[in-house]
Amino acid sequence: MGLVHLPGGLNLAAVLLMLTGSQWYILFNTIAGARAIPQDLKYTARLMGLSRWQRWRILYFPALFPYLVTGAITASGGAWNASIVAEHVVFGGRTLYTVGLGAIIARATEEGHYPLLFAATLTMITLVVAINRLLWRRLYRVAEERFKLE
Amino acid sequence: MAEHLLELRNVSQVYRSGDREFLALKDVSLALDEGEFLVLLGPSGCGKSTLLRIATGLQRPTSGEVLYRGEPVRGVNPRATIVFQTFALFPWLTVLENVEVALAARDVPPAERRRRALEILDRVGLDGFEGGLSPGALRRDAPKSGVCPGHGGGAGAFMLG
Structure with missing residues (x-):
């Protein structure tokens, strides 16, 4: 918590909190993906004598890609959620906040400022939906069509 | 001995x-x-x-x-290999690219890789399949054209002299 005394400290702390909270989605999805790689493909890669880099490029990365996308989608959802608590912290009798949508939502809730709460929540919903449509859904389609293990 | x-x-x-x-x-x-x-x-x-x-x-x-x-x-052993019953093809690569991978592992330059892979496909009667076809599509389509990459069990190992 010493971080908050640095300039921009709470920003950094908020980012760190969101990262620690959301990294698990990616980690566990990656583990699940690694376990799903068929043993025969791993053997074949070794029998062919592919180098470490070639094995990553030709086998592991494509096989993990759909799982990485799923992990990233879940993680980004978790991070939006975490931003509300991470950007606005009551600590040692002081209220610390950074500039951000999460902070606005948390403060508006605390102060009972409902029009602002409504507007901020609506903004967050719009952002989440837009990013889902423009980024995640496209990546997901690529993962489904190109990197599916049959 | x-x-x-x-x-x-x-x-x-x-x-x-x-x-x-x-x-x-x-x-x-x-x-x-x-x-x-x-x-x-x-x-x-x-x-x-x-x-x-x-x-x-x-x-x-x-x-x-x-x-x-x-x-x-x-x-x-770099002189040995196994052909698995699942064929163990990389589904995100085309048929041609799957053949090229084995050559890439032996540091064959790209142009040479392509030439030799095409030659190999031609020799086993898979010419015409070298386009953007995935191994899954090959498995579905090959029997129709009289080329059958084989079905069913067993794995074979090959030792090269």
């Missing part, structure tokens, strides 16, 4: 899971010479695949030795 192409000496393999033990291979010795063709027959679970993995160096036996041209095999 005569040098064989491949020799297995007193190879045993025990699989352990917790405190349960399973003896998959018990004291197997065999020798293969150049030009020989060996078929392993047996019910499933009798250790055929284990023997193939050990013979190619994918797996180290619990005890015993594997020799290739008289030299102990350490790691995967």
Whole structure:
């Protein structure tokens, strides 16, 4: 918590909190993906004598890609959620906040400022939906069509 | 002593899971010479695949030795391979790219890779399949065109001299 005394400290702390909270989605999805790689493909890669880099490029990365996308989608959802608590912290009798949508939502809730709460929540919903449509859904389609293990 | 192409000496393999033990291979010795063709027959679970993995160096036996041209095999033997019953093709690569991968592993330059891969596909009657076709589509479409990449069980191992 010493971080908050640095300039921009709470920003950094908020980012760190969101990262620690959301990294698990990616980690566990990656583990699940690694376990799903068929043993025969791993053997074949070794029998062919592919180098470490070639094995990553030709086998592991494509096989993990759909799982990485799923992990990233879940993680980004978790991070939006975490931003509300991470950007606005009551600590040692002081209220610390950074500039951000999460902070606005948390403060508006605390102060009972409902029009602002409504507007901020609506903004967050719009952002989440837009990013889902423009980024995640496209990546997901690529993962489904190109990197599916049959 | 005569040098064989491949020799297995007193190879045993025990699989352990917790405190349960399973003896998959018990004291197997065999020798293969150049030009020989060996078929392993047996019910499933009798250790055929284990023997193939050990013979190619994918797996180290619990005890015993594997020799290739008289030299102990350490790691995967680059002169040996296995064709798996699942074909083990990379589904995100085209048929042509799948052939090229094996050449890329041997540091063949890209242009040469393409030329030799096309030649190989041509030789096995898969010319015309070299476009953007995925292995999955090949499996579906190949029987229709009279080319059958084979179905069903078994794995084959190949030792190159």
